[in-house]
Amino acid sequence: MADTRLIQSRYRLLDLIGRGGMGEVWRARDESLGRLVAVKCLKPMGPQHDKAFTRILRERFRREARVAASLQHRGVTVVHDFGEHEGVLYLVMELLDGHNLSQLLEENQQRPFPVDHVVDIAEQVADALGYTHRQGIVHRDLKPANIMLLTDGTVKICDFGIARLGHDINVTSRLTTTGIAMGTPHYMSPEQIGGKDVDHRSDLYSLGCVLYEIATGVPPFDLADPWAILVGHRDTQPEPPRTHRAELPGFFDRVVLDLLAKAPDERPADASDLRRRITLGRSGEHETLGPSPLPTGIAGAYRTPESAVRRPAPELPPWARNMTSGSQATGSLNRGTGLPGPAAGLTVRWTTATRAATATPPGTDRSTGVPPARPAPTPELLAGLAGRHSSAIDLGRLGRWEEAGDVHRAVAAQRESLLGPDHPDTLASRHEIGLTLSRTGRAADALREFGQVAAGRERTLGPDHPQTLAARQETAHVLGQLGRHFESHQVYAAVLAARERSMGPDHPETLRCRHHLALNLTRLGRPEESWQLARQVADDRARLLGATHPDTLATRYEVAYTLGRLGRWAEALETYQDVARARAATLGPDHPGTLAARYEAGISLGRLGRSAEALELFRTLVADRTRVGGPSDAETLRARHGLGVNLGRMGHWEEAVTEAREVCAIRESTLGPDHPDTVLSRREVAVALGWLGRWAEALVAYRQVAEARGRGLGPDHPETLAARHDEAHCLDRLGRKEESAELFRTLAAQRAQNALPPH
Template identity: 75%
Template sequence: MADTRLIQGRYRLLDQIGRGGMGEVWRAHDESLGRKVAVKCLKPVGPQHDPSFTGVLRERFRREARVAAALQHRGVTVVHDFGEHDGVLYLVMELLDGRNLSQLLEDNKAHPLDVPDVVDIAEQVAWALAYTHEQGIVHRDLKPANIMRLADGTVKICDFGIARLGHDIGFTSQLTGTGIAMGTPHYMSPEQIGGVEVDHRSDLYSLGCVLYEIATGVPPFDLDDAWAVLVGHRDTPPEPPRSLRPELPAFFDRVVLDLLAKTPEERPADARELAHRLTAGRASGPAAVSALAAVLPPAVRPGQPATRAPRLPSWTRGMTTGHKASGSWALPQTPPDHSAGLTGEWTTGVALPAAVVPAARRPERPTPPPEMLAVLNSRHNAGLSLGRLGRWNEAGEVHRAVAAEREHALGPDHPDTLASHYEVGFTLSRTGRAADALREFGRVAEGRERTMGPDHPETLAARQEMAYVLGQLGRHFEAHQVYAAVLASRERTMGTDHPDTLRCRHNLAFNLSRLGRLEDSYRMAYEVATARARVLGAAHPDTLVTRYEVAYALGQLGRWTEALQTYREVAHARAQALGPDHPDTLAARYEVGISLGRLGRSAEALELYRALVEDRTRVQGPLDPETLRARHGLGVNLGRLARWEEALAEARDVCAIRERVLGPDHPDTLVSRREVAVGLGWLGRWSDALTVYRQVAEARERVLGADHPDALASRNDEAHCLEQLGRGAEAVELYRRVAALRQQRGVRSD
């Protein structure tokens, strides 16, 4: 088609402007009428498709043409002509000057559209659907990509490619019976998913999904797995849009929730009723909707999550969950919520004595307008929401932008400016940029000390985060010094049982274990767990995090019986408070298995890991790193029970998946590869084991360095294997090389 450039001697193709599942769209020139048009061509079907498949696609294309050509409404794309040329079906439409809603969201970096625009789009689409439904036509694939907004603000519904005439049931059944997907998962109604008869109210549900997305930035069920999305549509009540974006009008929130009702009978009766509701809603509050457009910048919109976080009890909000002491697994920490004091005033919820901020040092700046401060506050809170949902990169972008604007409007040392820079540091630390985070927190700590004083809670919060990122960087001695200083200040100014004091002591206990001071770490963690149980309650997540740390310290000290009991108690309490499928609960169960294995109770550990693998697969999927870690534990315990053929098969399977998912040099992949070598050795296949041990050693040397403890351990494995093969001289030489590298490393450490 592109080679001929001219269709039926009339439509000259100029350039391709779109491509979809069914075909291509070209900008073209109608040489008969001298106008620009859009031409949609059925995508050429190759010989790999059977004739019945090709026939269905061609029939669907003709169907689109006949349906669309019958529609004449300002809210529906006009179809001028259709036919077939050289075996290729084509549809000639008006050329639209605009962007579809999916493109508008992409242009806006996935942030929601302006509230007045959202309401206007909703009203226009509702009136267009009212018209098409009254013609007996159901679109059946309404989604952002099929709704265009023109340069003059007109909204048009496009692509009735899988629309159907309501009275023509047999034809639709014939098309859908081929197994070709009808509809898009994020916008499908429950009745579409169930495969039952649909009517115009299915389009209303899809419109609800579209409006939800352009209003909040995400569809109502924003999940990675298509099946999970479909189950969400069928079974899960959506979060109200206003819970994600509070400035949405109340009437709009109600309309969207009514559209997303699970059964058609609960939705608006028809699109005309919907349009009247939207028109009435706009008329009842135009001032509020218009005012919003004046103060909310288009680039950033608050409150748009990407995923639904697991629901926790209300009392868990705002509390840190700490991290696993081994360093191989971490629970995210929740940043302090600064929103309560961000008003643009020189206040942070704590009165500052005049001596703290001398008048001579206070910035002489004009007071920014309240509207600007409100906008910045709203955007700051949007960034906090993104962080709570784990969208750290996006949160960082928002906080950097707000920090720059606050610095310009309020000054570099204003508490609000420093609060934004604090959040920038927090996002950096959570995205692996610890060195950058350290600089950012250092800047905030210095600014807060100047303006608030060294013992102010906000100053101490910044210094505590400095200690945390020092630990991330492996600088545990420096981290210890900072934690100790912050703890002393917190105990002096807040008391020993204040939650912030206890959080600092928890982190200090963790850092002590990284310094090898295991007894001190255990003792402090135990004291913190006792205090948190007294202050917060025995089942509070923070208490359980510290008890988890106690169990880890017990294990490090070889006290595995006590560790097992503590891990079991934590797992049970987390299941009660957070649910049996919560990641924290599953993590505690994993550690129960580790403890059982250490105590030689491998049969019990094996059964535990089998159940854990099943649960992790169900909750997180078979390729999730935590699922694979549970499978690794299962394989290890098969080996401990001398079931080496099974252990080797499990290790090989996990290794292959980890290599594909995580990469060949990932630490977990190398651990699995070593387990393969262990199994080969126990089966007496020492030559094969030697090859695998060497692969692991070479990879670890390449990634970590020749003198890294893990690389040296791998070379020791290799030497042991050489001994088993009777190659004693080579083994001795390798042992000597490992000893020399260990000695060099020890000298450098000193």
């Protein structure tokens, strides 16, 4: 690889910055975009290695590289690209300016970090893990060498996906025969050691080990014998960190011990729960977190003597026999060669030296062209802004979009003042502002915001950067919200072409774009094309992510929807039922996605004339929706609407009119009299009254529907005309023939006028 120097005619290797058991890391230049990047190359397997295992390993690298490339979070190393060149698999990542925690410990002779830095690192890693775990990704090799501290105070987790390679294959029988090193055992969870199923709580245990080490200077089981270390993780309670370092705050001691619980169920429920505990602890014990110098100048030597007693080793997995404990579980800096140690990660400068010039900043000296000096923000201030940014995202996830928007606007203003309008963090805040505007019905404002973010990211990061494309894709979504479906389709198509060009056809973001393009085709009245594309995306997602992955199920849901639009209700029903079962198993029976699929299955049953089954489904769905969301929740009312419709189909018209009236009343009080859902319920009231022969009451209801639709949709809209047609039918039933005939004539003239071609 060193002789090649140029990969795929795009990435020029400049110098080697890291080497490990699995491959090398190079500083490189992206010739297409003119930026510096890091390129990680997987070491080719020699003929002495098991060919079947090599094939599995390479396929796993590709699959996990795709997943890693889909992660976009301040606390996760950005993956730009991946592929294969002359038999060598490579991964292209952002180039970072900082050191990993293992290096910092060694450079400071294993002295612990200052307390405030330890707590800040814990909070930032918890935030990043919370994001990755929500994406269904478990790191499985979290250790100091895989956590980077940048010079601006940002903490990033490295090697997502790559660290999972060995663990996703049959490690107990394969890895010990291939010569691939397993690494050190200092950070492995008890369930990893025992060969049991591993989930996100294993990462929390590993984080507890990391925090223990950077807070005290030693890992929780600081022994030279790897068997003794493994037994310690499995069977021995660690000493509280404060027994080694009394100045540690009490809340931190409790947090670390909870993370190091032997049973996963006894640890924090998830990384978000961990982050909340840290935040609450900081607010309650802030007096212990005074200012201190940066970690590169850590002061105050502390070294815990080896005091742990070696115990006889019970039975452990066979693969553990070949493990070595390493040197206090830290990496090394080969100062003679200038290369980081085996797992040092990416430790050189992140640069945007090739960014295009932006607008002249206010205050620029026009005679010299020198912009005004901007005060350098402190790491603490940047970290605080990052925390507020993440908190606002959490508010959005809770549906509190207005509050989230207020926080994002405040953070964006401060970031722009400190970092500039085109800094990635400033643009990240503005991107989130756009999302809050979109979610609160301000689509036109959101369109302007996303347009400006996309332009800024194109200047800063390049036109094909994932973040630039993400902003353009949101632009397409908002255009659809505004009813500008053709423009939306054009933007989606352009973004898709860029994603396929820069990321490849199988990248998760490429597939996400194709998914949304399929949805937009339905809006354009092209359901057959929509179905064809959605089916292809579902197949590709199943192949790459698995048949029960949430993204795969989301696309299969859209396949079912397009089948319904095509009148293929039996196929739609079968697909909705499959999606509902899979979501119940993977997301839970009360997950909104599970309940939505059950609702659509009920609609399909009704369309197939299987009203008795539909009625039973809607009865249980109403009960579940009421329990989960409450009686006035919009989805509860949708389920009750479906129940009322099927009561009518079964001939239970008295029950149907009662149900429709109750739903209509709640919708009117919560949504307003002219809301489409309220009008739909009022029409169901009218239908039921008509079937009961109560035509005078039905006439009043139909007139209310026509008036509301006239105000909302216009007097010539097909739905408004349909309501007036029902009104004329009621007049006829009441014996008011002349009025009925006159209204029918008026409607016929309006429809004829609407059918004329525009001049």
